[in-house]
Amino acid sequence: MTVGMIQEDQVLLQSSVGERIWALYEDRAAFQQAVKDYFALGMPRWRVVRAVYQKRQIWLAKIEKNVG
Template identity: 50%
Template structure:
């Protein structure tokens, strides 16, 4: 559950080539995760990483 919106989060995964950066280069890991989901899930925001799951929040149509 998202603390900001109270809505359920989408659970997704990423490839091992990105996970390999998790322990060796956290800056590159974060950059690659954001880029990966920007291409595949535009408008979604990465909110939490719990290996092997990435949690995303739907920010495409926020309520006003």
């Protein structure tokens, strides 16, 4: 799942979720919502940018505050 463009200098974090959420992978809308909800609770300053089902990887990008 790609939510937005990844910038070259962006801080990324690799993580994962439990099999309960991976089991939703074929229903893309349900999977995307479950992943967003999961990380919104524990890592609110990060956003999901990619999911790799075969490796069970979730990639997150740090959300930078806009100054101004």
